[in-house]
Amino acid sequence: MKEFDQRWQTLAKNAGRLSAEGLPELPFGFTARVIAGSREVVRESWDDLLGAMGLRAVLASACLCLVSAGFAFSEWYSFRIERPELEQSFTNELPWP
Amino acid sequence: MPDAFDVQACIVRVRAGDERASAALIEHLHPLVRRLVRNHLPRRESEEDLAQMAFIKVFQKLDSYQWREGFPFERWVSRLTVRTCLDALRAERSRPEWRMADLGEGEAEWMDFLLNRQAEPPAQSPSDAKAIVTRMLALLSAPDRLVLTLLDLEQRSTLEISQITGWTRAMVKMRAMRARVKLRQVARRVMKTEFTES
Numbered sequence: 001m002k003e004f005d006q007r008w009q010t011l012a013k014n015a016g017r018l019s020a021e022g023l024p025e026l027p028f029g030f031t032a033r034v035i036a037g038s039r040e041v042v043r044e045s046w047d048d049l050l051g052a053m054g055l056r057a058v059l060a061s062a063c064l065c066l067v068s069a070g071f072a073f074s075e076w077y078s079f080r081i082e083r084p085e086l087e088q089s090f091t092n093e094l095p096w097p
Numbered sequence: 098m099p100d101a102f103d104v105q106a107c108i109v110r111v112r113a114g115d116e117r118a119s120a121a122l123i124e125h126l127h128p129l130v131r132r133l134v135r136n137h138l139p140r141r142e143s144e145e146d147l148a149q150m151a152f153i154k155v156f157q158k159l160d161s162y163q164w165r166e167g168f169p170f171e172r173w174v175s176r177l178t179v180r181t182c183l184d185a186l187r188a189e190r191s192r193p194e195w196r197m198a199d200l201g202e203g204e205a206e207w208m209d210f211l212l213n214r215q216a217e218p219p220a221q222s223p224s225d226a227k228a229i230v231t232r233m234l235a236l237l238s239a240p241d242r243l244v245l246t247l248l249d250l251e252q253r254s255t256l257e258i259s260q261i262t263g264w265t266r267a268m269v270k271m272r273a274m275r276a277r278v279k280l281r282q283v284a285r286r287v288m289k290t291e292f293t294e295s
Contacts, residue, residue, distance in 0.1 A: 004281055007211050010218050012249035014207075014226035023135075026127050027145055031120045034149055038156030054263075 104170045111159060123152060129171060130155075130178050136246050137182035139189040140235060147185055151178040168260070175261050179243065186239035195232055197287065204228050212288055236283045241276035248273050 102125050110118035127148075134148045154177050162173055200208060203225030210218050211229070219225075230250060234242045247258045248269075255273075259266045 003213060004211070004284065005277065007213065008277075008280065009249060011207060011211055011226050012230055012245075013252070014218065014223050015230040016223075016250045016252060018223040018227045023128050023131050026124055030127075030145070030149065031123050034123055034152040034156065035116060035119055037149065037153040 105164060108159065108162070108170065111156070119156070126152070126155070126171070126174055129174065133175060133178045134182060136250055137179065137186065137243060139182075139185045141189070142185055147182065150185075151181040154181055172260055176263065179247075179261050183239055183243055186242060189239075195287075200232075201225070201228075204232075208287070212284060233280060233283060237276060237279055240272060241279055244269060244272045245276045245280065 102121075104122075104125070107118050107122050107125070111122055130148050130151050131144070134144055134151060138144055138147060155174055158177065162170065164170070197205065197208065203219065203222065206219035207226050207229045234245060237245070243262070244258065247253045247261065248255075253261070255266050255269045258264070258269045262269070264272070
């Protein structure tokens with residue numbers, strides 16, 4: 001299939017020659033339409049927001065969330081282990097009525 | 098010799114609300130945006146409409162642009178334009194199926210060359226080559242199409258593609274490799290349908 005890749009490159013190079021030729025002039029009224037369009041109120045979509053933040057930032061914050069959730073869980077778990085001992089010591093110290 | 102266009106000075110004036118500077122900036126960027134849009138145009142989208150959409154995004158986000166060494170304004174515009182095209186390509190729901198019988202004479206010759214049934218590339222106009230490339234790429238997913246267009250059609254380096262798309266270089270290489278595999282599968286499918294038809 002290496003030959004296919006070489007043939008594809010030849011085809012793409014020929015096709016690329018067209019993209020460089022014959023670009024049209026600036027259409028009539030184009031500038032006015034762009035300026036008017038850019039003045040409309042923009043509402044950032046989630047896609048734009050994620051794009052602006054960058055995928056890496058999102059991944060980093062997700063990792064931080066996981067780590068903090070891990071810490072919270074280990075705290076809660078160790079508290080659960082210690083609890084029966086506390087209860088035992090208290091009940092032992094209680095005087096009989 | 099005409100004076101070089103001072104982009105940074107023009108941006109300052111555009112930010113201050115100068116409409117003549119906006120018009121000058123559009124005129125300066127039009128060939129760049131138009132070329133990118135032409136190469137990444139979805140099937141049913143108008144080239145002019147998509148270019149207009151890209152320009153509107155450029156102006157709406159102009160305040161967030163900051164000059165950086167090695168990252169000129171034109172590259173920032175290219176990135177926004179490519180992202181606009183990628184969104185439009187993703188929005189394109191159906192991928193057109195086509196057969197060898199649908200092709201014109203010049204297109205069929207290029208397809209024969211691609212499928213190794215003709216030794217020499219045909220001496221046809223580049224428009225036939227472009228038509229075949231567009232047909233083949235339209236069968237791929239939007240990111241695959243984007244990476245192959247930038248790499249093979251526009252002959253950009255992986256570094257440039259990484260700067261335009263925001264993907265890492267490793268990601269660009271990986272996507273290009275996968276896209277090429279899919280392209281081969283597409284060609285094989287076209288060949289197979291031709292044999293089952295005949």
